[in-house]
Amino acid sequence: MSALPPQYNPKDVEEARYQWWESQGFFRADPDPKRTPYTIVIPPPNVTGILHMGHALNNTIQDILIRFARMQGRNALWVPGTDHAGIATQNVVEKALAKEGKTRQDLGREAFLKRVWEWKEQYGHTILYQLKRLGASCDWRRTRFTMDEGLSEAVLEVFVRLYEKGLIYRGNYIINWCPRCQTALADEEAPRTETQGKLYHIRYPLAEGKGHIEVATTRPETMLGDTAVAVHPKDKRYNALIGRHALLPLVNRKLPIIADEAVDREFGTGAVKVTPAHDPVDFQLGKKHRLEFLNVMTDDAKMTNVPKPYEGLDRLDCRSKLIVDLEKTGVLGAIDEHVHNVGHCYRCHTAVEPRLSPQWFVRMKPLAQPAIKAVKNGTIKFVPARWTKVYLNWMENIQDWCISRQIWWGHRLPVWYCDACRQRGRPGVIVSKTPPASCPTCKAEPLRQDEDVLDTWFSSWLWPFSTLGWPKQTKELAAFYPTDTLVTAQEIIFFWVARMIMAGYFCMKQPPFTTVSIHGTVRDITGKKMSKSLGNIIDPLEMIGRYGTDALRYTLVTATAIGQDIFLSEERFAAGRNFANKLWNATRYLLSQGPAPASVPQAQTIADRWILSRLQRTVKQVTAALEAMLFNEAASGLYDFLWHDVCDWYIEISKYVQPAEKENSRAVLAHALEVSMRLLHPFMPFVTEELWQQLRLAGSKPSIMVSAWPAPDKQLVDTKAEAQFERFKAVVTSIRTTRAELNVPSDHRTPVVWVVSKDAAIRRFFDDHKTWLQALAHVHEVAALQDVRKQRDATTAVLDGVEVVIPLGGLIDVQKETKRLQQKAAEKMNDIARTEARLNNPQFASKAPVEVIEQTRNQLAQAQETLKKLHEYLSVLQSM
RNA sequence: GGGCGAUUAGCUCAGCCGGUUAGAGCGACGGAUUUACAUUCCGUAGGUCCCUGGUUCGAAUCCAGGAUCGCCCACCA
Numbered sequence: 010m011s012a013l014p015p016q017y018n019p020k021d022v023e024e025a026r027y028q029w030w031e032s033q034g035f036f037r038a039d040p041d042p043k044r045t046p047y048t049i050v051i052p053p054p055n056v057t058g059i060l061h062m063g064h065a066l067n068n069t070i071q072d073i074l075i076r077f078a079r080m081q082g083r084n085a086l087w088v089p090g091t092d093h094a095g096i097a098t099q100n101v102v103e104k105a106l107a108k109e110g111k112t113r114q115d116l117g118r119e120a121f122l123k124r125v126w127e128w129k130e131q132y133g134h135t136i137l138y139q140l141k142r143l144g145a146s147c148d149w150r151r152t153r154f155t156m157d158e159g160l161s162e163a164v165l166e167v168f169v170r171l172y173e174k175g176l177i178y179r180g181n182y183i184i185n186w187c188p189r190c191q192t193a194l195a196d197e198e199a200p201r202t203e204t205q206g207k208l209y210h211i212r213y214p215l216a217e218g219k220g221h222i223e224v225a226t227t228r229p230e231t232m233l234g235d236t237a238v239a240v241h242p243k244d245k246r247y248n249a250l251i252g253r254h255a256l257l258p259l260v261n262r263k264l265p266i267i268a269d270e271a272v273d274r275e276f277g278t279g280a281v282k283v284t285p286a287h288d289p290v291d292f293q294l295g296k297k298h299r300l301e302f303l304n305v306m307t308d309d310a311k312m313t314n315v316p317k318p319y320e321g322l323d324r325l326d327c328r329s330k331l332i333v334d335l336e337k338t339g340v341l342g343a344i345d346e347h348v349h350n351v352g353h354c355y356r357c358h359t360a361v362e363p364r365l366s367p368q369w370f371v372r373m374k375p376l377a378q379p380a381i382k383a384v385k386n387g388t389i390k391f392v393p394a395r396w397t398k399v400y401l402n403w404m405e406n407i408q409d410w411c412i413s414r415q416i417w418w419g420h421r422l423p424v425w426y427c428d429a430c431r432q433r434g435r436p437g438v439i440v441s442k443t444p445p446a447s448c449p450t451c452k453a454e455p456l457r458q459d460e461d462v463l464d465t466w467f468s469s470w471l472w473p474f475s476t477l478g479w480p481k482q483t484k485e486l487a488a489f490y491p492t493d494t495l496v497t498a499q500e501i502i503f504f505w506v507a508r509m510i511m512a513g514y515f516c517m518k519q520p521p522f523t524t525v526s527i528h529g530t531v532r533d534i535t536g537k538k539m540s541k542s543l544g545n546i547i548d549p550l551e552m553i554g555r556y557g558t559d560a561l562r563y564t565l566v567t568a569t570a571i572g573q574d575i576f577l578s579e580e581r582f583a584a585g586r587n588f589a590n591k592l593w594n595a596t597r598y599l600l601s602q603g604p605a606p607a608s609v610p611q612a613q614t615i616a617d618r619w620i621l622s623r624l625q626r627t628v629k630q631v632t633a634a635l636e637a638m639l640f641n642e643a644a645s646g647l648y649d650f651l652w653h654d655v656c657d658w659y660i661e662i663s664k665y666v667q668p669a670e671k672e673n674s675r676a677v678l679a680h681a682l683e684v685s686m687r688l689l690h691p692f693m694p695f696v697t698e699e700l701w702q703q704l705r706l707a708g709s710k711p712s713i714m715v716s717a718w719p720a721p722d723k724q725l726v727d728t729k730a731e732a733q734f735e736r737f738k739a740v741v742t743s744i745r746t747t748r749a750e751l752n753v754p755s756d757h758r759t760p761v762v763w764v765v766s767k768d769a770a771i772r773r774f775f776d777d778h779k780t781w782l783q784a785l786a787h788v789h790e791v792a793a794l795q796d797v798r799k800q801r802d803a804t805t806a807v808l809d810g811v812e813v814v815i816p817l818g819g820l821i822d823v824q825k826e827t828k829r830l831q832q833k834a835a836e837k838m839n840d841i842a843r844t845e846a847r848l849n850n851p852q853f854a855s856k857a858p859v860e861v862i863e864q865t866r867n868q869l870a871q872a873q874e875t876l877k878k879l880h881e882y883l884s885v886l887q888s889m
Numbered sequence: 890g891g892g893c894g895a896u897u898a899g900c901u902c903a904g905c906c907g908g909u910u911a912g913a914g915c916g917a918c919g920g921a922u923u924u925a926c927a928u929u930c931c932g933u934a935g936g937u938c939c940c941u942g943g944u945u946c947g948a949a950u951c952c953a954g955g956a957u958c959g960c961c962c963a964c965c966a
Contacts, residue, residue: 598925749932853946
């Protein structure tokens with residue numbers, strides 16, 4: 010066996026170890042009727058993606074769950090893959106084209122798509138390689154892509170099924186239009202952000218008679234599409250005007266003045282211009298009052314169908330020109346500063362234009378019903394539970410989903426039009442999984458396929474079953490669906506989680522998963538989201554390079570409780586690195602004395618009994634925490650046990666055990682480390698594998714990742730040993746504290762210490778363990794005495810059941826020591842007063858549970874005892 | 890306008906069902922080279938648990954109201 014180097018170097022380990030795992034097939038899972046499956050489907054990262062801290066957190070959590078389940082003996086499958094990310098990917102390739110001075114239109118649809126596929130083949134695996142560096146134990150054979158043949162088949166199947174059930178329709182509605190991407194967006198893709206704008210007041214002259222009606226708008230350019238003015242029916246100011254007409258300034262179009270409850274009397278002037286083709290509310294008004302729908306903008310937000318001076322102007326240029334012209338005409342009123350919410354494209358952040366447009370929609374209400382029920386009745390649960398409410402609130406108010414996009418990269422709609430039929434006034438719409446040769450109604454050919462593609466989420470909402478082979482009834486689908494846990498960030502609940510649940514019930518009649526684990530967003534130390542434009546990114550790959558993968562994973566997981574946002578700064582990764590190094594050196598210490606003992610450890614010394622007992626508790630605690638998905642609790646429990654219990658105390662003591670106890674002590678340490686490595690493996694897979702390989706017993710599994718999850722051994726839980734050892738620790742600590750407080754020079758070894766107790770067993774215990782005390786507390790002799798009050802020039806610490814008396818032979822500063830003890834006595838008196846007050850309260854005596862009263866009494870007795878001792882020592886000092 | 894979350898040490902955060910003297914890591918300060926680890930060890934200082942009221946024998950914890958910050962949802966043009 011080669012000796013371990015003094016420091017853990019992740020670079021020497023990670024890549025080779027990962028390749029070995031993969032080559033051994035440890036990541037693979039196949040249907041197996043004998044074992045309970047455990048399945049996770051990865052939230053497919055964008056194929057254009059590069060690993061950021063959010064991915065790192067998300068995938069670390071999934072890997073922890075998968076490795077935990079695998080070690081528990083479950084048939085653990087983690088399905089990886091990527092999303093074609095329609096708009097995002099198209100944007101990336103268009104940017105590359107722009108560098109060549111070309112547009113996608115220059116290439117044409119077919120050649121452009123070829124370009125995108127080439128790009129995907131070349132760069133689309135980047136994120137998957139990066140996931141491997143993170144240690145992700147996915148079954149890579151099952152990697153899927155949302156535009157794979159099988160997944161595309163699933164998309165068409167669902168589209169046709171929904172259409173046939175009347176759940177997909179085409180219609181002319183107001184949608185969010187991104188003028189830059191030149192496509193429709195779903196509501197969720199155009200999140201509103203608070204924007205500082207202006208509220209322009211414009212006076213519309215009345216057509217009949219004198220006077221005017223003043224309206225207010227944030228988008229003056231839309232006035233060119235106005236086809237009415239609306240007021241509230243009960244608004245006395247405008248009562249007389251209802252049914253009359255106003256004139257659109259600069260255009261002089263006659264606009265009816267209509268009355269509708271939708272108008273807010275409080276806002277602006279209480280009169281509103283109505284632009285049915287460019288505003289969702291106005292659209293409703295337009296339908297209700299049978300107004301004209303006048304679309305005044307082109308796909309790239311230039312004005313159209315408007316009077317000459319404005320025709321062809323960009324929407325914002327038009328706005329400026331209109332303001333000038335309105336001013337000249339004398340109809341421009343006040344311009345107020347106004348903060349309002351404007352939708353922005355989630356891909357390019359351009360302000361979206363609400364715009365009337367023929368698009369395809371999915372009727373969501375019927376789909377939502379079973380998805381609401383499943384969460385209400387607990388079939389699917391959110392962790393943390395508070396997201397349930399957010400989900401239900403959204404689902405109960407769900408709007409129809411605009412699924413058509415005017416881009417090229419994506420699943421093209423399986424919709425064909427028969428122009429011959431349409432000319433004769435028939436619908437002429439054919440929806441079919443395969444291209445129809447001719448029109449089934451009139452036999453005309455050729456047919457024209459719809460140009461649009463489907464929203465990216467229309468393929469990812471099928472992900473939990475499409476990746477397993479659906480619509481084919483594969484054995485994977487039968488074995489692994491429904492999946493178990495979905496791990497994702499809160500931002501994606503509406504986009505993806507909710508829709509997967511709906512699709513799951515629609516296609517499979519079963520939920521796609523049973524638990525949704527929502528983790529927080531990774532932010533920088535000031536609480537801002539990490540983003541390129543802010544320049545506050547901490548790159549996970551850089552952190553891996555600097556601190557190692559295990560350090561990255563450990564730090565992310567311990568950074569915060571699940572569901573809370575994580576505020577990250579680089580220094581935190583050092584803690585993870587240090588922990589890995591600590592484990593490394595604990596094992597190194599063990600192996601420096603020979604190979605890991607194979608013998609079954611016996612609880613010989615009190616330290617053995619203590620650490621083995623603590624180990625059982627740790628096994629129990631970590632298992633429970635993982636089952637409850639309290640990852641940070643599990644990880645910090647292991648940290649405390651390994652660093653503080655194993656390293657700070659057990660290893661230190663093991664250096665001073667009797668020669669006869671030595672070999673067994675090594676076996677105990679080896680055992681504690683070996684079990685701990687297994688517990689820690691899901692969190693820090695690399696260093697634990699490396700060390701476990703040194704510690705593993707003959708005949709065990711070849712790798713820690715396929716070894717069994719530890720089970721606690723109740724026989725080894727030893728409360729008495731724990732209490733005894735805790736007392737020992739307290740004595741050691743008190744001696745250390747006293748020495749430090751009195752500034753005893755480091756080279757001065759306190760020659761002797763008395764441990765005083767009324768309890769003979771305690772005296773004997775310290776007498777038996779004086780070697781340890783001497784070593785750990787820096788003292789030469791330890792004597793267990795019954796009474797040393799006559800000892801002068803000594804100091805004391807009074808603990809639970811024992812007193813520690815430290816003669817300091819001239820080193821003691823009587824004044825300083827008196828002050829120290831007086832202070833301690835004062836603190837004690839405070840405690841006593843507080844505790845007495847509590848006990849003297851008759852209410853407390855009559856209402857508190859007996860255990861609490863008993864406990865409080867003991868506490869008081871102890872405090873009084875301690876105080877008595879302190880006073881005795883003070884009187885000794887005074888006599889000096 | 891609704892909803893959610895946060896507020897605990899200088900910083901980042903734990904603290905389950907109410908029960909001793911509220912914890913950790915980092916940072917600060919003092920000390921240490923004794924048998925793995927200086928990516929180490931030992932020790933110390935540092936707290937109005939956001940505020941106000943309530944429930945209770947007892948509140949960081951439960952309830953009500955408020956403040957500040959953050960996020961989500963919503964058609965005030």
